[in-house]
Amino acid sequence: MAILRLALQSLLNRRFTALLTLLSIALSVALLLGVERIRTEARASFANTLSGTDLIVGARSGPVQLMLYAVFRIGNATNNISWQSYQEIAAMPRVAWTVPISLGDSHRGFPVLGTSSAYFDHYRYGRNKPLVLVKGERFADLYDAVLGAEVATQLGYRLGDEIVIAHGAGDVSFARHEDKPFRVVGILERTGTPVDRSVHVSLEAIEAIHLGWEGGAPMRGLEIDAERARRMDLTPKAITAVLVGLDSRIATFALQRRINDYPQEPLLAVLPGVALSELWSVIGLAEHALLVVSAFVVLVGLIGMLTALLIGLEGRRRELAILRSLGARPTQVLGLIIGEALLLTLLGILTGVVLLITLFALGQPLIEARLGLQLGLGLPKLREWLLLAAVVATGLLVGLIPGWRAYRISLSNGLAVRL
Amino acid sequence: MTPVIRLHELRFRWCAQGPDILAIDALEVSAGERLFVEGPSGSGKSTLLGLLAGVNLPQQGRIEVLRQPLDQLSPAVRDRFRADHIGYIFQLFNLIPYLGIIDNVTLPARFSHRRRQRALARSPSLTAEAQRLLAHLDLDQPGLLRQPVSELSIGQQQRVAAARALLGSPELLIADEPTSSLDTDRRRAFIELLFAECAEMGSTLVFVSHDPSLEGLFDRTLRLPELNRAVHHQSAPMQRSASEPVVAPELTAPSAAATATRATAATVAAPGMPAEQSEQQPPRP
Numbered sequence: 001m002a003i004l005r006l007a008l009q010s011l012l013n014r015r016f017t018a019l020l021t022l023l024s025i026a027l028s029v030a031l032l033l034g035v036e037r038i039r040t041e042a043r044a045s046f047a048n049t050l051s052g053t054d055l056i057v058g059a060r061s062g063p064v065q066l067m068l069y070a071v072f073r074i075g076n077a078t079n080n081i082s083w084q085s086y087q088e089i090a091a092m093p094r095v096a097w098t099v100p101i102s103l104g105d106s107h108r109g110f111p112v113l114g115t116s117s118a119y120f121d122h123y124r125y126g127r128n129k130p131l132v133l134v135k136g137e138r139f140a141d142l143y144d145a146v147l148g149a150e151v152a153t154q155l156g157y158r159l160g161d162e163i164v165i166a167h168g169a170g171d172v173s174f175a176r177h178e179d180k181p182f183r184v185v186g187i188l189e190r191t192g193t194p195v196d197r198s199v200h201v202s203l204e205a206i207e208a209i210h211l212g213w214e215g216g217a218p219m220r221g222l223e224i225d226a227e228r229a230r231r232m233d234l235t236p237k238a239i240t241a242v243l244v245g246l247d248s249r250i251a252t253f254a255l256q257r258r259i260n261d262y263p264q265e266p267l268l269a270v271l272p273g274v275a276l277s278e279l280w281s282v283i284g285l286a287e288h289a290l291l292v293v294s295a296f297v298v299l300v301g302l303i304g305m306l307t308a309l310l311i312g313l314e315g316r317r318r319e320l321a322i323l324r325s326l327g328a329r330p331t332q333v334l335g336l337i338i339g340e341a342l343l344l345t346l347l348g349i350l351t352g353v354v355l356l357i358t359l360f361a362l363g364q365p366l367i368e369a370r371l372g373l374q375l376g377l378g379l380p381k382l383r384e385w386l387l388l389a390a391v392v393a394t395g396l397l398v399g400l401i402p403g404w405r406a407y408r409i410s411l412s413n414g415l416a417v418r419l
Numbered sequence: 420m421t422p423v424i425r426l427h428e429l430r431f432r433w434c435a436q437g438p439d440i441l442a443i444d445a446l447e448v449s450a451g452e453r454l455f456v457e458g459p460s461g462s463g464k465s466t467l468l469g470l471l472a473g474v475n476l477p478q479q480g481r482i483e484v485l486r487q488p489l490d491q492l493s494p495a496v497r498d499r500f501r502a503d504h505i506g507y508i509f510q511l512f513n514l515i516p517y518l519g520i521i522d523n524v525t526l527p528a529r530f531s532h533r534r535r536q537r538a539l540a541r542s543p544s545l546t547a548e549a550q551r552l553l554a555h556l557d558l559d560q561p562g563l564l565r566q567p568v569s570e571l572s573i574g575q576q577q578r579v580a581a582a583r584a585l586l587g588s589p590e591l592l593i594a595d596e597p598t599s600s601l602d603t604d605r606r607r608a609f610i611e612l613l614f615a616e617c618a619e620m621g622s623t624l625v626f627v628s629h630d631p632s633l634e635g636l637f638d639r640t641l642r643l644p645e646l647n648r649a650v651h652h653q654s655a656p657m658q659r660s661a662s663e664p665v666v667a668p669e670l671t672a673p674s675a676a677a678t679a680t681r682a683t684a685a686t687v688a689a690p691g692m693p694a695e696q697s698e699q700q701p702p703r704p
Binding site: 006009013 | 465507513516526531583
């Protein structure tokens with residue numbers, strides 16, 4: 001204990017180098033923990049986005065791609081499902097409910113999702129939580145829109161505001177459906193999922209705004225105004241994907257096979273959990289690479305400490321001789337140097353954790369707005385404690401090198417000081 | 420009275436194949452004695468002090484300090500023994516730079532429970548005892564104690580070092596040329612302060628210096644080149660190579676030994692003198 005106090009006093013005396021060393025350890029620890037935390041939070045957030053859905057059905061592509069665009073609004077669909085096929089899937093035995101999804105348009109960078117009111121009945125996230133309207137109601141009129149929480153707060157919309165939908169998914173779009181503005185009728189409660197970033201309208205509305213746009217852009221002379229569109233047949237011709245809920249889970253595989261073998265159209269049905277784990281196996285490699293890189297950064301920080309301690313040792317031979325003359329055992333001299341390494345590592349970790357939590361607290365609104373990720377601000381969890389314990393153990397091992405040198409010096413030199 | 424230090428047929432060399440650095444047939448120092456060990460550099464002074472402090476071990480012979488056979492104790496026990504019973508003052512740079520004056524003085528109490536208890540027996544707290552010792556050594560100017568040790572003058576530093584060596588009243592005080600960097604006036608004052616404290620604590624003082632002008636202040640003078648037969652043995656081959664341009668520090672030993680022999684005092688325990696004879700010390704003042 002006396003030795004540890006001495007180590008602390010010695011560090012305080014060299015506060016400038018000690019502080020630099022401590023800072024490099026703190027930054028590297030913050031990086032390591034940050035990577036680990038974002039990794040786990042991202043996984044949790046992905047896993048929480050969709051629940052209760054047994055199958056996701058779309059045009060034939062890859063399972064991961066289908067799930068990414070249908071659920072997470074990442075990437076684009078390569079093809080659509082015909083309305084005919086959708087009707088037949090909905091009529092298949094064991095199908096309890098279906099939610100049609102039509103994507104492709106956007107409002108100021110936020111995706112517009114065409115769906116039916118089944119969406120509000122059956123969409124579940126987190127632990128089977130339903131969507132809740134904090135303000136207003138579901139869309140009833142053709143030109144009604146229900147906003148996700150993030151869309152409403154970020155763009156400052158209130159009930160009754162008019163919004164114009166742009167053609168295409170880009171942030172900046174040149175083709176806008178300006179002739180058919182929508183009215184905000186409802187705002188959803190925050191979910192921490194991509195729902196927060198979506199503008200919800202009816203399938204018929206998607207159909208209506210594209211009347212006369214068959215070529216991908218409004219054709220001159222063929223414009224159909226908003227009121228005339230109401231009187232036309234607005235049954236969709238195609239949708240992007242379908243979320244399917246079943247009566248019993250046992251039927252899942254049979255139905256999946258049946259949809260995959262659907263003769264009229266190449267379709268793909270995936271289980272969300274299976275697609276998600278497939279995604280992790282792809283991302284896992286990058287995740288691990290990131291974790292390994294940050295572990296190496298920690299190692300670099302600790303080697304910085306090793307350098308500082310080893311260089312410091314040369315000027316401390318006199319001090320070691322004094323301590324020996326006072327009856328300090330060589331093991332206590334070893335303990336002094338290792339104690340300094342331990343203190344530096346522990347203080348570095350503490351600073352790193354505080355730094356990370358502060359950064360997360362400051363960055364939280366931005367990250368949540370951009371990525372829909374909710375970062376935990378709590379104390380480290382078990383896996384993080386294990387990482388930190390590994391850092392402490394490495395710090396001790398690193399401290400052993402100058403410690404051993406000091407031990408050798410104090411044994412061989414004794415009270416003689418050879419400078 | 421039993422001697423504080425007793426050396427018998429002692430041989431020391433740094434490595435097994437190397438030459439003897441120290442070869443002392445017999446030496447005894449009695450309790451409370453103030454011994455002046457004089458010798459030029461290379462005569463084995465530092466080695467002798469390392470042996471007395473239990474840091475180094477002789478290859479042959481016996482070394483007893485406070486009736487403890489140091490050569491038979493384990494390294495850990497010797498370290499403990501040094502912490503408990505020996506105060507040590509270096510030639511220079513005695514202080515731990517990152518500790519304050521008081522912390523430097525109370526440092527022995529961190530390594531020895533016994534010295535902590537003995538210090539607390541004299542003063543209510545370690546700080547108070549440190550201040551008491553510093554005051555005795557004329558270091559009680561207000562404001563001084565808060566200064567970093569690096570800002571003290573050499574003389575002040577040596578007095579702080581003396582206070583540290585005296586804390587907890589160790590039985591044996593070893594000083595390795597503590598005055599060599601002080602000017603003549605301060606040298607004398609420092610030694611007198613040291614004497615007064617040693618007398619009060621009842622400590623034995625072994626004081627090493629190459630400055631013969633100090634020896635009159637001490638009870639007894641020991642001329643190491645005469646006592647250390649290793650130096651005499653070496654002198655013959657060394658003399659022959661003296662024409663070489665590179666002069667090893669050991670080379671200064673023979674000539675110094677010669678002058679030392681001329682100035683031999685009656686009190687010197689001559690080399691090879693039997694133990695019974697060396698016990699007949701002059702009565703202490």
